Amino acid sequence: MNGTLYIYNSLSRCKQPFKPLNAPHVGMYVCGPTVYGDAHLGHARPAITFDLVFRYLKHLGYKVRYVRNITDVGHLEHDADEGEDKIAKKARLENLEPMEVAQYYTNRYHAAMDKLNVLRPSIEPHASGHIIEQIAMVQKILDHGYAYVENGSVYFDIEKYNKEHPYGILSGRNFEEMLNTTRELSGQEEKHNPVDFALWKKAEPKHIMRWPSPWSDGFPGWHMECSAMGCKYLGETFDIHGGGMDLMFPHHESEIAQSVAANGKQPVTYWMHNNMITIGGQKMGKSLGNFITLDEFFNGTALQPHDHPLLHPAGPLPQHVGLQQRSPASRREGLQSPDGSREGCQGSESYRRCCFT
Amino acid sequence: MNGTLYIYNSLSRCKQPFKPLNAPHVGMYVCGPTVYGDAHLGHARPAITFDLVFRYLKHLGYKVRYVRNITDVGHLEHDADEGEDKIAKKARLENLEPMEVAQYYTNRYHAAMDKLNVLRPSIEPHASGHIIEQIAMVQKILDHGYAYVENGSVYFDIEKYNKEHPYGILSGRNFEEMLNTTRELSGQEEKHNPVDFALWKKAEPKHIMRWPSPWSDGFPGWHMECSAMGCKYLGETFDIHGGGMDLMFPHHESEIAQSVAANGKQPVTYWMHNNMITIGGQKMGKSLGNFITLDEFFNGTALQPHDHPLLHPAGPLPQHVGLQQRSPASRREGLQSPDGSREGCQGSESYRRCCFT
Incomplete structure (x- = not known):
């Protein structure tokens, strides 16, 4: 390959020269959207970031298989293990079949990414299209003793796992700290430990999106799809896994635990956030309600600060978008954000803690 | 609804007033592409035809759920029950993962349909994403006695089915005629009768696309996906099923048999071709090699008759495209095709036979 690429690896917390497992082939997995609403600027950022990585790797001469998923099932409200499925909720409100909702927003996501000149990934697998693979992986985790079945649902046993493999290596959290900070939420009675997470959920009678499994008619836990589809299309260990840093915990951390529990090895050599x-x-964030959609971004009329509740009347949107970004240096030094706030986003704070301490 | 729509129903061979099962809702399923090559003019025709139907139904005030599938597994060479999977073959030749091939051509199909101003369907399910649903339907057919297992594969028992339900009602063929005209092909030894078709195929060791099932690690037969996905998203009986008339036999005929065997009722009230x-x-056709791709159609430079082996130097392409179409009347009267040939296409001949005799 021409030239050396250095990657800041969230797992090692170091900048490392990039050495693929099987050059000239490179496998890269990036977490894609949950398709229950229009893409906003927050979705554009990982898409553009990893589009640059994809293009640059190809420029260096690598043959890249880039997998970015579509989450169309299993992502519950508040990223939790209880509550309504985000897509099913939207479908209920609009009196549609959940897959009509998923299809509509998938199409709009594609159109928005095309406008941003983001290349399509090599494979774009759907979570609902890989239930068999997810069930097989849950079964492996159960067989290896790292999960348990309660009332038709399957949960990952973090305490058991943590005795043999450190849980929290990506986000820098430790098990005791998590135990102390995890709230007991209602509807979590089935878990042996409140920090455990769902691998498979038994569906309530009203739940539309359901499939048969050895444990119940139900649906996969949110973290399972990426582990199963990454493994299917890129192998048990692959080169790069990317995503927004808000996904580092619990999503990516749980992916690591699932893969180690199922396959006995780390799934990824370079984690990028x-x-x-x-x-x-x-x-x-969509669920926070403080978003500017890409349609609003592309559409000149909606870009007038006076027309958008989230924008200050100080200047046009492009200036604001630039202003929101802070460098690690400015965050390290506690500089005031140019948008006027002293606080970094939660994701940034968590990242700072694990990267710079 | 405003106004009455009359539909030529291939099943009744009559023009009928359209009466939806559950107005104002309309369910419509149309067979989509097998994504192993670029879309050509032959793919444009059903897409445009049923786009018109979709738009017109909406114009009349109906709430239409339009399902058009993506075939990314199970469609074997020569539309047969033996031979290589079309997508797996392309993947082998290009040294790619089959889903990379499927994704690449799905994206290009979408782009071509967008250029034709064809609306996206409400749901675009993938065959590989509905293996569970297909396995469940095969099991129902087995449970009802209309199929048998041989060496890990499952075949539909047409003779048994035909004793209780006429096989061939859509295409106008009858069982005895089929028996006399069906060739004994190599590799068909597992079938009790050469006219039987595969519901599930055991995968050879080299076959990449495979899933576990009660009968073998394998993959679904080609006809199964449309029955299972139509039923999942539109119900056991829905309003309209469309597709090219080349799909009438054996594909749509087999869909009817599968659905009747599994659910005990006709799956569709209006068949349109x-x-x-x-x-x-x-x-x-792609497999016949006599196609003009939509890229060639859109791209001015490739439209010069002298540049394309399939075009006569008599005039520009748009004129030719128009000239290829013959009305039922001209076919009935055996008029010479304006492109110089006396023969209608095989599909047309089969259609004429069942519609006008």
């Missing part, structure tokens, strides 16, 4: 787009110092 | 785009009197 992009920072967040912030609004008023807080991560821009 | 578009005619073929012909070249020299023969159906334009």
